[in-house]
Amino acid sequence: MRDVKKHAQRRKLFARPFSKTVLRSTWEPVVRGKVQLMISQIQKDLTTLGVCDVFKWSTFLATDVSAHLMFGESFEMLQRGEKNEYIRILESVIQGSGILFELPFLGYIVPCIPLQSVREMFGNGEALLRYGQSLLNNSRSNSESSRNIFSGLVHASEKDGASFNDIDVAIEAGxxxxxxxxxxxVTLTYLIWAILSRPKLHTQLGNELATLRENWEEGDLESLSLLNATITETLRLYGAAPGALPRSVPEGGVTFSGYYIPGGVTVSTQSWTIHRxxxxxxxxxxxxxxxxxxGDNQASEQARLxxxxxxxxxRTCLGIHLSWMELRLATAEFFLQCGNVKWAPSVTEExxxxxxxxxxxxxxxxxxITLAT
Structure with missing residues (x-):
């Protein structure tokens, strides 16, 4: 959304439901329940199969949480242990969008390629929208599922005279x-990998988690310095979206670090290089x-910025507080309940x-991962 006023209006609608206060008071039990289900499925795999794919279950967790909050109903990927059609299409579209972003000329070539796999990767946007609208309709017809972020957003937008129709909702939800x-x-997977790969850190984190009170909540985890430092360092090295984030220079242009950049020019930054x-x-x-x-090794204020x-x-990510909630809860529950695990031989630096x-x-x-002997 390029229009500054429209973007500010839209972001204002999202500000409250994605605030830390609302997420903790309204959605923490939902997120906590799904984290505990993920842990039980991991333990089940370890017991029955001897190994468990952390990346798979992390994906199911994050997707079920997002779907529940956006649509008012879970995709139940954690229960079923497999992806649903919406996510299969979504992943294909993400991959195709990433390729088109780097190689935009392919947009003229792809329609001429008769391969179904190619068409799915680059032409499923409409199918995704239809699926999103269907999910919204289903959530509205089920009183148990009507409690979701977008039901409140639609009401708020109508109250403020903002335009927020079903198509807008389906697109934003997707x-x-x-x-x-x-x-x-991705971040949770690399986080668990980083900790298990460092026995000293693993032990130190376990000792810190052992100080939690009996009925701890996500707010208690915010005070655990090592846990939060480890999450932050994972985000530095393995932030899931390290690529270019394009922005348009405002009319009239700007002077930045002594260089004049004309209005309308696309500029971008990317965290992969900055964080290194x-x-x-x-x-x-x-x-x-x-x-x-x-301590002596503490990052400078400039590095923190x-x-x-x-x-x-x-345009900071709206879901920053939700992501931190999931990362804190999932990491704490994993290392409290699955302390006796190690990486399977198939996991290498490569x-x-x-x-x-x-x-x-x-x-x-x-x-x-597999059980440690």
Whole structure:
């Protein structure tokens, strides 16, 4: 959305339901329940199969959470242990969009390619929209499912005289599921991988989690310095969307660092390079949570300002508080209930090397754990 006023109006509608206060008071029990279901499925796989794919269950968790909040009903991927049609189409569209972003000329060639797989990757936007509208209709017809973020948004938009119709809702819901599913799943996978790969960190984190009160909540986790430092360092090195974020220069142009940029020119930043700047982050490829803890190694104020895994400014990711809630809850529950695990032999530095489209993912698209002996 390029119009500044329309964007500000739309973002204002989303501000309250995605605030930390509302998420904790309204949605924490839902998120917590799905995290616990994920943990039980992981434990079941470890018991029956001997191995478990953390990436798979992280994806199911993040997607079910997003769907429940957006549509008022879960996709039940955690219960079924498999992706549904909406997510299959969504992943295909994401992959195709990432390729077209880098190679826009393919948009003229793709319609001439008679392969079904290619057509699915680059031509499923309309199918995604239809599916989203169907989900919205289903949620409205079910009183149990009517409690969702968009039901309140539609009412608020009508009250304020804003335009927010069913198509807008379906598009925004789809966008937010994209923003909140694979992104959180990728970060959670790399987070668990980073901790299990470092026995000392694993032990220290376990000791910190052991200090939690009996009926702890997500707010209690916010005070755990090592847990939050480890999440932040994971977001620095393995932020799920490290690619270019294009923006249009306003009319009249701007002067930036001594360079004049004309209005209408597309500019972009990308966090992958910024987060690996050795001036800001000494030894930048090293996974080091102590950067975010008090001490001699603490990151500078400039480095903290440069951290942008969720973007920055007026277009910062709306789901930042939801993502942090999921990452905190899932990490805490995992290491409290699945402490006796290790990486399966198939997990290597090469298999975990990030593979880029618009989002990153482990090259193997799997990340398996097994019980430690």
């Amino acid at each position: 966008n937010l599921i994209v923003a909140g599913s694979d992104t959180t799943a 700047d050795p001036v800001l982050f000494p030894n930048p490829e090293k996974f080091d949570p102590s950067r975010w803890l008090p 440069a951290m942008s895994p969720f973007g920055s400014g007026s 298999s975990m090397k990030p593979k880029h489209f618009f989002l990153i993912a482990p090259s193997a698209h799997k990340c398996k």
